[in-house]
Amino acid sequence: MGSVSLLELKAEIARRLLTPCRLCERRCKVDRAAGETGYCRVGKSRIANRFIHTGEESDLIPSYTIFFSGCTFECLFCQNWDISQRMTGTTLPAKAVADDLDEHFGDVKNINWVGGEPTPNLPFILEVLCLAKEPTPQIWNSNMYMTEEAVRLLRGVVDVYLADFKWGPGDCSRRYSRVHNYWNIATRNHLLANDHAEIVLRHLVMPGHVQCCSRPVLEWIALHLDCERLLLNVMDQYRPEYKASDIPGLDRRVTESEFLDVCNLAGKLGLQVT
Numbered sequence: 001m002g003s004v005s006l007l008e009l010k011a012e013i014a015r016r017l018l019t020p021c022r023l024c025e026r027r028c029k030v031d032r033a034a035g036e037t038g039y040c041r042v043g044k045s046r047i048a049n050r051f052i053h054t055g056e057e058s059d060l061i062p063s064y065t066i067f068f069s070g071c072t073f074e075c076l077f078c079q080n081w082d083i084s085q086r087m088t089g090t091t092l093p094a095k096a097v098a099d100d101l102d103e104h105f106g107d108v109k110n111i112n113w114v115g116g117e118p119t120p121n122l123p124f125i126l127e128v129l130c131l132a133k134e135p136t137p138q139i140w141n142s143n144m145y146m147t148e149e150a151v152r153l154l155r156g157v158v159d160v161y162l163a164d165f166k167w168g169p170g171d172c173s174r175r176y177s178r179v180h181n182y183w184n185i186a187t188r189n190h191l192l193a194n195d196h197a198e199i200v201l202r203h204l205v206m207p208g209h210v211q212c213c214s215r216p217v218l219e220w221i222a223l224h225l226d227c228e229r230l231l232l233n234v235m236d237q238y239r240p241e242y243k244a245s246d247i248p249g250l251d252r253r254v255t256e257s258e259f260l261d262v263c264n265l266a267g268k269l270g271l272q273v274t
Contacts, residue, residue: 070083119150
């Protein structure tokens with residue numbers, strides 16, 4: 001009998017999680033292996049773009065970044081809505097993508113899997129990594145709404161989570177990202193990620209959401225995560241994209257006062273802000 005690597009075993013388990021699909025916590029339970037699609041609309045993985053990215057956090061660049069179409073959220077302000085809410089791009093053989101990664105070995109610091117959202121594409125990503133020859137570090141650029149089964153498959157594969165943590169424990173996540181039970185799932189997954197990889201955590205300051213979201217998110221991070229290993233990026237890049245211009249409260253930029261309040265809170269909590 002031929003030997004099977006741990007990575008190949010993970011890839012096989014990921015494929016089995018498609019029937020029914022249990023990769024994200026929507027748990028649509030459609031049979032994606034048979035061609036059915038759930039909330040994310042992902043059938044075969046579609047790559048919307050791929051290039052050497054120099055616009056990520058300074059410690060991570062240059063980063064070879066692969067953008068997938070489709071997402072497990074529907075953020076009403078999404079700046080990448082053209083690929084997150086539409087299935088664009090091309091399907092490529094895993095071997096072609098693996099060869100492409102190897103060609104960039106030495107030119108970049110890491111491979112950056114993003115979207116949209118990479119979670120629905122986990123079986124394809126693991127298949128690519130099984131075929132790649134060069135040991136380039138891996139970044140999981142995610143909304144962190146994957147199932148516990150999916151997170152455990154990423155153990156030993158992902159070197160850095162470029163993790164989004166946006167909403168507090170209230171109803172904001174349901175209202176503006178169309179997602180339920182966000183707080184419980186996001187906190188669980190950040191804890192699991194913190195247990196086996198580095199985290200660069202992004203918190204996008206939302207207009208009018210300093211007290212309901214930014215404060216509880218930062219206080220939870222300071223209390224529960226290993227802050228000596230974690231870098232926090234407090235982001236002021238919010239702008240009313242997609243449907244946000246028609247939503248009262250989301251139809252404006254973040255004020256300087258709101259942004260500084262969050263940065264000052266992060267400093268008081270002892271968080272390392274990048």
